Each structure stands twice: as C-alpha cells, then as structure tokens.
Amino acid sequence: MTSRRNRRTWAAAVAMVVATAVAAPTSVMGASSGGPRPGAETAGDTVYPAYGNGGYDVSHYDMRIRWAAATKRIVATTTVTAKAKHGLTGLSLDLARNLKVGAVRVDGRVAATQQAGHKLRIDLPRVVRKGATFRVKIGYSGRPRTMQDPDGSSEGWFRTGDGAVALNQPVGALTWFPNNDTTRDKARFDVRVNVRSGLEVAGNGNLVSRRTSNGRTTWHWRMGRPMSPALSMVGIGQYDVDRRRGADGTPFISFTDPKLVTPATKTALRRLPRMLAWLESVYGPYPFGSSGLVIDNVSSGYALETQTRPVMPGGADPSTTVHELAHQWFGNSVGPRDWNHIWLNEGWAVYSEWLWAHRQGGPSPHRAFRRTYAAHPAGDDFWTVPPGNPDRPENLFHSAIYDRGAMTLQVLRERIGSSAFQRLAKRWLRDHKYGTATTAQFIRLAEQVSGKQLDGLFEDWLFAPERRPAISPTRVEQVARQPSSRPQSGRFVQIVHGRDKTVAVAGLRLSRSCDGDRVPELAATDPGRGVGVRARGQANSGSRQLRRRAVRRLPSAAGGAGEGAQGAAPQHRRGGDRRL
Numbered sequence: 059m060t061s062r063r064n065r066r067t068w069a070a071a072v073a074m075v076v077a078t079a080v081a082a083p084t085s086v087m088g089a090s091s092g093g094p095r096p097g098a099e100t101a102g103d104t105v106y107p108a109y110g111n112g113g114y115d116v117s118h119y120d121m122r123i124r125w126a127a128a129t130k131r132i133v134a135t136t137t138v139t140a141k142a143k144h145g146l147t148g149l150s151l152d153l154a155r156n157l158k159v160g161a162v163r164v165d166g167r168v169a170a171t172q173q174a175g176h177k178l179r180i181d182l183p184r185v186v187r188k189g190a191t192f193r194v195k196i197g198y199s200g201r202p203r204t205m206q207d208p209d210g211s212s213e214g215w216f217r218t219g220d221g222a223v224a225l226n227q228p229v230g231a232l233t234w235f236p237n238n239d240t241t242r243d244k245a246r247f248d249v250r251v252n253v254r255s256g257l258e259v260a261g262n263g264n265l266v267s268r269r270t271s272n273g274r275t276t277w278h279w280r281m282g283r284p285m286s287p288a289l290s291m292v293g294i295g296q297y298d299v300d301r302r303r304g305a306d307g308t309p310f311i312s313f314t315d316p317k318l319v320t321p322a323t324k325t326a327l328r329r330l331p332r333m334l335a336w337l338e339s340v341y342g343p344y345p346f347g348s349s350g351l352v353i354d355n356v357s358s359g360y361a362l363e364t365q366t367r368p369v370m371p372g373g374a375d376p377s378t379t380v381h382e383l384a385h386q387w388f389g390n391s392v393g394p395r396d397w398n399h400i401w402l403n404e405g406w407a408v409y410s411e412w413l414w415a416h417r418q419g420g421p422s423p424h425r426a427f428r429r430t431y432a433a434h435p436a437g438d439d440f441w442t443v444p445p446g447n448p449d450r451p452e453n454l455f456h457s458a459i460y461d462r463g464a465m466t467l468q469v470l471r472e473r474i475g476s477s478a479f480q481r482l483a484k485r486w487l488r489d490h491k492y493g494t495a496t497t498a499q500f501i502r503l504a505e506q507v508s509g510k511q512l513d514g515l516f517e518d519w520l521f522a523p524e525r526r527p528a529i530s531p532t533r534v535e536q537v538a539r540q541p542s543s544r545p546q547s548g549r550f551v552q553i554v555h556g557r558d559k560t561v562a563v564a565g566l567r568l569s570r571s572c573d574g575d576r577v578p579e580l581a582a583t584d585p586g587r588g589v590g591v592r593a594r595g596q597a598n599s600g601s602r603q604l605r606r607r608a609v610r611r612l613p614s615a616a617g618g619a620g621e622g623a624q625g626a627a628p629q630h631r632r633g634g635d636r637r638l
Contacts, residue, residue, distance in 0.1 A: 094144070094186075095147055096113070096148035097113020097150060098111060098112030099150045099179075101243070104396050104397065105397035105448065105450065105451055106228060106229055106397055108176075109152055109176075109232075109240060110152070110238055110240025110242070110243070111149065113142065114140040114142050114149055115140060115141050116138055116243050116245040117140060117246065118246045119136060119137070119235070119246075119287075120136070120139075121136045122134060122136075122252075123234075123249070123250070124251075125222070125294055127220075127253070129201070130201050130222070131200065131201050132201075132202060133199045134197070136198075137193055137195045138237070141189065145185055145186070146182055147182055148180060148181045149182065149194075150180065151178045151196070151238060152176055152177065152231070153177075153196075153232050153235075153236040154203075154232050155176060157199065157202065158200050159171055162194065162196050164180065164193070164195075165192055167183040169182060169183050180194065198236070202214065202215030202222070202234040204216055204233065205229075207454075208451040208452040211358075212357075212358065212359075213228070213229070213230030213358075214233030215230075216357060216358060218315075218354060218356055221257060221293070221294030221296075222293075223291070223294070224292050225358050226289070226291065230288075231288060231290060237287040239288070241286050242286075242393075242494050243286070244284030244393065244492070244494070245284060245285065246282055246284060246285070247280070247285060247290060248278065249278070249279045249281075249292065250276050250277070250278045251279075251294065252277075253275060254273065255275045256296070257295060258294075259279075260279075260292065260294075260311075261277065261281075262281040262285060262289070262291060262364065262366050262367060263282060263283075263366055264282070264309075265278070265279055266279065281366070282347065283345065285390070289364055289365040289389075290364070291352070291362075291365075291369060293354060295313075297352075297354075299311065300312040300314065300350075303331070305335060308331070309349075310327075310330055311350045312330070312350040312351045312353070313350070315353060323374060326374035326375075329376070330349065330350070330351065333376075333379060333380055333414075334349055336414070341384075341387045342484050342487055345387060345391035345491060346365070346390075350366070350367045353372075353373065354369065354370075358371050361381075363407075366386065377411050382407070384407045388403055389404075389406075389407070391487065391490075391492060392486065392490040392491065392495055393493070395496045398446075398447060398449065398497075399495070399496050400454060400459055401445035401446060401462075401463035401466070402463075402495070402500060405460070405464050406463075406467065408460045408463065409423065409468070411464075412426040412427075412464060412468075426468075427464075427465050427468040430461050431529065437526075440458050440462070441523075441525060443456040443459065444521045446520030446521045447520075462520075463520075465519060466515075466520055467479075470504060470512070470515060473512070474504065474507070474508035482503060482507045482508070485507060486500065497516075497520065501513075501516050
C-alpha cells in the first residue's frame with residue numbers, strides 16, 4: 059500500500075513536471091529530446107520556476123568587477139565554465155535587465171545574445187556536445203540595484219553610505235552577475251573586485267591577494283568549495299578589518315563598519331572562534347577553510363548566511379550569530395535541492411540557537427519547544443504555512459519555516475532518542491556534503507537511522523496546514539518493548555511531573571537513562587507483555603534536576619525489593635557540549 063509520504067512525493071513530482079512544462083519556452087519543449095537543442099529557461103524549482111536554467115552544470119565562475127565610487131557603476135566580466143548535460147545549440151543565464159550586456163564569447167567565438175526580462179539568451183556559435191566543458195565570457199556594465207521579493211523584502215545589490223553589499227537569497231544574484239540562479243547548481247568562485255584605494259572588499263572564502271596600482275586596489279577572493287549563487291556576496295566600504303585564528307588554525311577575517319565598532323561588536327568577534335568550535339563539536343568538522351563576519355549599515359533588515367562570511371546588518375547578537383554560523387553546515391554545505399525544502403536550512407539553524415541558549419544556561423530545547431507551541435494557539439496564522447511545503451515565494455521566510463521547522467526536529471529527537479538524532483544529523487551532513495538534498499531524503503534517512511516509521515510525525519509537523527498538532531502534556535507514550543529475560547521481582551509506581559499531573563504505572567520494571575538534554579528518562583516495562591510506558595522528566599533550567607519526579611518502590615507479593623528503583627534522580631552537569 060502506498061504510504062502518505064509516497065503519495066506526497068509522487069504528487070510533488072507531478073507538480074514539478076507541470077511547472078517545468080509551463081515555464082519552459084515552447085521551442086525548448088518542442089525540441090527532440092535526443093538531439094542538440096537550447097537549454098531550458100528554468101531549473102524546475104517549485105517556488106521559483108522562472109529562475110535557473112537547464113542543459114548544463116556550472117563548475118566555476120570567474121568574476122572581475124570594477125566599481126566606481128562616484129557613479130556607483132560597475133564594469134565587469136564574468137566567465138562561466140560549465141558542462142553540457144545534453145547537446146546544446148543555445149543556453150540562458152539569469153541577469154537583471156538594467157545591466158547592459160556587451161561582447162559575449164563562447165570558447166573564444168563571438169556569440170549572438172538577447173536580453174528578455176531577467177534572461178540572457180545566448181546562441182552558441184557551434185553545437186556543444188553532451189558532456190563537453192565550455193566557457194562563456196560575458197562583458198556587462200551598469201548600476202546594480204536591489205530587487206523586491208513577493209514577501210516585500212529586498213535582495214541583491216544594496217548601496218551603503220560608502221560602498222555596497224550584495225545579498226542574494228533567494229534569487230538576487232542576477233542583480234550583479236550573470237549566473238544559473240538555482241540552488242541545485244553549485245560552483246566554485248573566483249571574484250576580483252577593483253576599487254579606489256582606501257576601501258576594503260569582503261568576499262566569500264579565502265583572500266588570495268590584494269594588489270594596488272595607480273590608486274586602485276584589486277581584492278581577489280576564492281571560494282574553493284561548491285557554492286550556490288544565492289550564497290555569494292561582496293561587501294565594499296571603509297571597514298575595520300579584524301583578523302584572528304581559531305584553536306585549530308582556521309583563519310577568521312571580519313569586516314566591520316567603523317561606526318559599528320562597539321564593545322558588543324568586539325565581543326562578538328572575539329567569541330566567533332569559540333562559537334564555531336562548539337558547532338564543530340555538535341555537527342562535525344567545519345566544512346570550509348575560513349570564516350568571519352561582515353557587519354555593515356546595510357538596509358536589508360535581515361542577516362544572511364553568505365558562505366563562510368555571514369552578513370550582519372547593524373550588529374551581531376549571539377543568537378543571530380550562532381544561527382548564521384549553523385547555516386554553514388545546514389544550507390551552505392548541504393543546500394536545499396529546491397526552495398520548497400528551505401526548512402532544512404532554517405529549522406536546523408533555529409534548533410542550533412536553542413542548543414546554544416541551553417549551553418549558556420538557558421532553557422532546554424524541549425522548554426523552547428513548549429514555549430513556542432504555547433505562543434501559537436490553534437487558529438494562529440503560524441499554523442497556516444506548512445514548513446515542508448511553503449509553495450509560494452511569499453511564504454518562504456514565514457516564521458513557521460523557522461520555528462515550526464525547529465519544533466519538528468525536537469519532536470523527532472524525542473521520538474527517536476538523542477543518540478539516534480545525533481547520528482542522523484552527522485550522517486545527513488556527511489552524505490550530502492557540498493551538495494543538495496530534499497525533505498524526502500531526510501525522512502528516509504531518519505527512518506533508516508532510527509528504525510521507526512515516521513510518516514505520521516512528519517505529516518503533522520511539516521505538511522499539515524491549518525492544524526495545530528496535538529502534544530501530550532505529560533509526554534508519556536506507549537512504546538513497544540521486547541519481553542525481558544529477567545523475572546519481575548516487584549511492583550513499582552512511577553510518578554511523572556507534567557503540568558502537576560501525576561501518572562502512576564504499577565507492575566512494571568523501571569530503568570533509567572539520560573538524553574542529550576540531560577533530562578533523565580525512566581522506562582517502565584512489563585516483562586510478560588513486552589510493552590511499556592516511557593516518561594521523560596522536565597528539567598529545571600537552573601539546577602538541571604528533575605522537578606517533582608520520584609520513583610517509589612512498593613513491596614512485592616513475596617515482600618521482596620524491586621529492581622531498578624534507585625530513589626531520587628541524579629543531578630546532571632550542564633556540560634555535554636559534544637552531544638546534541
């Protein structure tokens with residue numbers, strides 16, 4: 059029988075095919091699938107079907123940009139190195155219409171072009187065979203600017219008081235360079251920006267060189283790991299540059315507007331290596347070779363996880379900083395195959411905020427979950443957007459994508475246990491490192507790692523619209539158990555705190571364990587029936603002790619003492635930084 063998830067996956071596949079067919083030009087759809095043809099003018103994204111392109115995979119962008127402070131204009135060339143996925147007679151790239159295209163050459167040969175909307179169409183001077191690597195060099199110029207998203211936010215090239223900052227998510231990269239604007243086509247980048255001497259330039263990855271000649275300086279940044287165009291950035295301005303190294307030698311280069319250099323900012327930069335080291339202890343090795351922040355007076359209204367060097371408008375508070383750093387694993391190293399899967403970025407980033415807050419002495423992730431749940435009663439707009447299917451651009455950055463995504467992870471952790479949850483996180487990051495992935499792949503891996511059927515959990519927390527999932531106030535769940543080979547030697551009563559409600563379970567064997575929240579768990583098992591009840595205590599945020607939680611031993615019929623009743627739960631340390 060087809061599961062609910064399989065039906066969803068099949069329906070999503072049909073929807074994607076339909077969307078692609080609608081978005082693709084008639085000439086492309088009508089072309090023979092076997093012979094050379096123009097590449098599609100869509101990548102088939104569910105949320106942004108008009109962006110991205112088909113027929114090729116980009117492996118490298120080489121960008122050379124000259125920026126004039128007086129006119130705010132750029133004169134630039136971008137060379138795109140790509141491999142043909144089928145025989146190509148033409149292709150398209152995404153580029154803003156206000157940027158004027160000059161000469162375009164393909165493998166040194168002049169190519170005819172046409173700008174239509176945000177598409178740059180290129181007629182190849184000769185057919186590129188399937189599997190062949192080719193290079194397209196595009197000259198262009200103009201005054202880059204921002205574009206507005208359906209949710210009212212802006213992205214792209216932001217002008218600042220002394221320069222500019224480029225923030226591209228989700229499809230703003232086209233405002234300043236031609237590219238295949240889709241999450242699924244990652245590439246390596248070399249970006250050279252030439253500016254008046256006295257200005258600094260921030261970028262992704264490692265600073266290769268900085269050369270000055272005739273009063274102008276060229277900054278060369280290299281992103282040697284795959285990166286989607288949405289995560290690329292440049293920052294131009296008069297910056298205070300902070301250089302330091304982590305304990306493992308990782309270089310940190312941060313750029314701060316001098317007006318924003320405050321004690322709080324200095325603390326944030328000093329704390330950065332420690333934050334990154336903690337994230338490594340949780341998720342595994344940092345996937346890139348350098349890190350840092352760009353702190354500028356940019357009018358975006360949001361911070362962004364630009365690869366290796368997040369951009370923070372106005373300042374860097376701890377919660378936002380750890381959120382954007384967590385994205386280097388979730389969203390950057392492992393990106394969403396489609397914008398419909400963005401909860402895999404934002405849910406994990408918010409969950410990382412919860413983990414960091416708990417490490418600093420704040421509430422546990424379970425307590426954060428409860429508070430978020432209580433803040434959104436049934437009927438709240440929060441429950442109208444399912445994180446696993448935002449579907450429309452205006453929903454892409456809805457609070458449900460962030461917070462309900464994190465809530466999904468906490469529910470999953472409580473269902474499968476912290477040990478399996480930690481294995482899942484690290485396996486996910488390892489299996490899809492430097493690539494892209496989907497929600498369906500995450501669900502399959504969660505079921506594989508845990509050995510549990512999780513359709514109902516993900517249906518409730520990721521996909522169900524207009525419905526607030528129910529949760530148990532006592533967190534007591536019926537769980538399958540294997541019959542115990544040890545004889546039952548006593549009767550026990552388990553008292554569980556949960557909104558001052560007491561649940562008693564008699565005639566069951568008790569065992570105690572501790573999950574990654576450092577919250578003790580007592581499992582009561584009936585050896586004869588092979589079933590039991592598991593209850594988890596609620597941690598006191600100050601002492602980390604169980605609150606209103608005890609186990610009381612009752613005499614058995616034979617008057618013997620029961621096994622497993624150890625009295626009051628032990629106190630647990632606040633450490634455990636190397637576990638989720």
